[in-house]
Amino acid sequence: MERLTRAEEPIMKIIWDKGDVFVKEIVEELAEETPYNTVSSLVRILENKGMVGHRAFGRTHQYFPVIKRSEYRKRMLKNMITDYFDGSYKGLLSQILEDEEVSEKELSELKKLINSEL
Template identity: 25%
Template sequence: MKINRTNKPTDSELEILQVLWENGPSTVRFINDTLSTQRNVGYTTTLKLMQIMHDKGLLTRQKEGKTHIYKPAVPKEETQGQLIDKLLNTAFEGSAMKLVMQTLGNRRSTAEELQKIRDFIDNLEGGQDE
């Protein structure tokens, strides 16, 4: 099956992807049990959603005995990048500055986070001089 990298995951699909990114390849049972610690979710709902995600190219699966082991078809960073690009273009008119200003203005950042942001900007600026 060809992976369609233009498919953007829904909120529920992102929850499943988060579990897989944090825990590695997993069964539907494991995913469902993990999600159930946060909210009430039925096994058949999780199964159906993961089958849809497989059809959309968001997950791959391998049969092991009577069970399927699922894993993300796309790395976490790539998915995050796609989501940021969509948000940037639709909500912030393509302006990274507007996105960052809104993000930093919406919540209090720690001194450590702000230092990492400064370091990141310094590295970006250093790379432009070459």
């Protein structure tokens, strides 16, 4: 599965959040003003990538996610671990634990989560 580009990410997030959506609705949801034709082109690219599908209503299309957000996250995390941590989940966790931006509360919650899975 291909990684989403920076331009595709906000559009895909809207599609995941809304489910069935028309391009006009995506344009309305975007924080930045993005032209309708640009959004339409990006949605078609997402469709070509197999991320979204559509239903035709005359000359307009309603788009829906084909890939679940959780499945995308899982695949991208696996790719990141392979690419940046030599396939080591321990390396990823070590990096997270060394990160000074992780709060004590989050670290405590991570420890509880790890212990509950053992």
